Amino acid sequence: MRRLIYTLLLIPLSFAVAADDGAELEKLYSALNMLSQQQQAVYQQFQMVQATRRGNFPPLYGMPIPAQPNGQIVNYDEMVAARKNAILREESLFQQADQLLARYNEIEEMKKPLQSRIYDLTLNNGND
Template sequence: MKLMLMSLLLLSLPLSAADDVQKQIQEVEVALSMLQQEQQNLFQQFQMLQELRRQELLQENSIIVQQNQPPVTGNATLNYDEVQKRERERLARIKDYTARLSEIHERYQEIDRERQVLIGELAALRQDKSPDREEMN
């Protein structure tokens, strides 16, 4: 009777270990999926900010072209101080966009490193679960 219980216990161990490995694989796949989604969101933010920055830089080029003409909004000519204020604001936006682009890029790279670690873990878990490995147990 004891021998029978021991053999049943030993037979159930590999199944339990296989279930644990499968659960770990699923957890790593979920984490990997979440990181990929975050990376995709960051990429979209990056593209939008890059376009906003590009538009601000193009605005600078149009100001240079119009240098010989007085700045006008509607029917009123802007004074020098107002033009300088708008230019400072535009430069501040460009600087802000550049800083945010840099932060997003750094976070994207950080997530990519995390993804590589998870991909390695997933490969190791799948290798541990492979049929050749299970036959050894």
């Protein structure tokens, strides 16, 4: 008889645990979704930086000095400054791409414990 009473007392407790697990799962999925959205935004930024890097820069080395429309030769100092600015811009875009890739990977690492906990809760709920 004691066992029956003890078992009957544990039934509401198991429902409370299941409800807590359900609430935790909901929060975990919400957090995982938020991180996935952040990761997608970072990836889109990365793609834009990569496209800019590929599309806007002709080869800088060995470029002939272009003639001006009026036939005058370009000022050497202006040409050197323009090339230097192009190189600096390319390096800046390269750094941006590296930072975005690092952030993408950082978010991926943040997702792993959430995914693991979701797996654990899902596995335990299936066994109850």
